[in-house]
Amino acid sequence: MSEGLSVIQAVLREQRTELLDAWVQAQLAAPGVRTDLISESELRVESDRFLTALAIAVTESSTADTSGPAWDAIREQLTNLSRTRATRGFTPTETATFVFSFKEPLFGKLPDGAAIWAATQLIDNLGLFTAEAYLRTREDVIRRQQDELIELSTPVVKLWQGVVALPLIGTLDSARTQVVMESLLQKIVETDSAIAIIDITGVPTVDTMVAQHLLKAVTAARLMGADCIISGIRPLIAQTIVHLGLDLSEVTTKSSLADAVTVALERTGHQIVRRKAPVATAE
Amino acid sequence: MDRVNRIPILKLGHLLLVSIQVDMHDRMALALQEDLAERIAETGARGVLIDISGLEFIDSFIGRMLSDIAGIARVLDADTVVVGMRPVVAITLVDLGLTLPGVRTALTVERGMAMLPAPTVDEDPGDEEAETAGP
Missing domain, CATH: 1.10.490 (Globin-like)
Structure with missing residues (x-):
């Protein structure tokens, strides 16, 4: 050699x-x-x-x-x-x-x-x-x-005084849940929001892991004194959740973000009223 | 147990306020639990507000202590609200699997107060033991 x-x-x-x-x-x-x-x-x-x-x-x-x-x-x-x-x-x-x-x-x-x-x-x-x-x-x-x-995919937006929303897009794994959870909780403290809406319209599938991660975020928010609403549950996902036997009974769930916003505003003491008839039928 | 290691409990009308500003060790937590039980019984308090915004971390023992305090207070007919938990603390608790069932929480002292019966020092028609301090 x-x-x-x-x-x-x-x-x-x-x-x-x-x-x-x-x-x-x-x-x-x-x-x-x-x-x-x-x-x-x-x-x-x-x-x-x-x-x-x-x-x-x-x-x-x-x-x-x-x-x-x-x-x-x-x-x-x-x-x-x-x-x-x-x-x-x-x-x-x-x-x-x-x-x-x-x-x-x-x-x-x-x-x-x-x-x-x-x-x-x-x-x-x-x-x-x-x-x-x-x-x-x-x-x-x-x-x-x-x-x-x-980093890019976890924006937490303030919807109203005391209401923040987290539109989730893409699959949730543990690493991402951690980042999502941290930024959500941080924003809750910053904006003094008692209600957080987690919108899962952009989450392609919900399996037991994703549900567990979601519930983790919801529980952490609750520990801090904020209520979570999960919105954007598509019919297919609702079926999956039931078939998998996942228990989301402790969380308020809504099918659309609009419904969730309405509930959130009601809880914070606001009321949405239409002051004028729609333009098309006004004349 | 020495006096310096006790967390002060403030009475405000029918409410008891506890603000934990130092990282508690186990003995301190037990002492707080005992003191609170005594004070609730003694004053006939209707609500207990525990501010933990000063706590950097919570271990399983302190977590269970918070649950226990809520349970003890409920038996003595008082509501408990834990306020000001930091995000890191919340994440730690969830990771530990401690969800503090039965404990009500609020973001700030202000919001926590709103969840409890009003801390009127004036006489409360529903409570005969209240001191009549009004004019």
Whole structure:
């Protein structure tokens, strides 16, 4: 193993310029090359940096195991490379090919035997690491978007003096319930509202979990001294609730938000009256 | 139990007011429960208002204590209203599965007062024991 590495080390040191030229040429000549996303000079800089980092890592490390501390620098470089390529729109294959394409020029310089095996292991590990780093970057983006979505989808609106409404859109999971509940309770305190309307028109399905989460929010509001009304229960959802045997008897439920608003205003001592006949029949 | 660790109970007409401003430990909670029971019986109070806006957290013991106070007060013919619970506290209680059944709640002291019989110091026609303090 270490014998193979020392051969690689020697090749990297002595034939660096030839290796770099051959590698960049190979990358540019590859069928899937993305010259629209990356320029030749940039590619050359990246390849050059990779070679430098590889030469140092091979000198310091005695094995082809790329998880050791000697490989920190090269892993960091590959992480950065994956990140920039992921945001530029490279596919995972195109990103990992950067590392894998180094095999051809390197193998040309190595004698058969231990060195080839060591080089294969080395480049495979680094290539896989690059693909993983690429995926991590994408996952970060997804996670960030998820967080933003949660934040965006929980507006608590003040409907009237002492009445707040929470129009829920999308499915409710525990993480989201927590955010929803926190913002609802906070708004109740801020606006000194004794009535909160939770509108579930935008909730596609209500299963036992969703119902449990809803009841949790209702109970928390009640503990603080605010009454909850659940509105926007579609006929289909009403049927599901009954079929599942969910007990919503402790909560006021209304089919539409309008009904809920009427009840809320009645409870706060208001009355809605029509002072004029509708325009169409007025004349 | 030493005096300093007791929560003061204020009498306002037929109401008793308790404002918990410090995080209670269990002994303090038990003392409060005992004191309240005594004061309700002694004064013939019709309502008890407990302000917990100063509490940062409530554990299961304090939660049960609040339920118990409401139960004791009900037996002694007094209504209990717990006011000013913070959102974090409410969430904690729900997560603990404590829903404080039988305890009435209100957002503010003002709203809580409105839920209880008016705290008139004047004589109450329905209550013979009331002091006649009016002119």
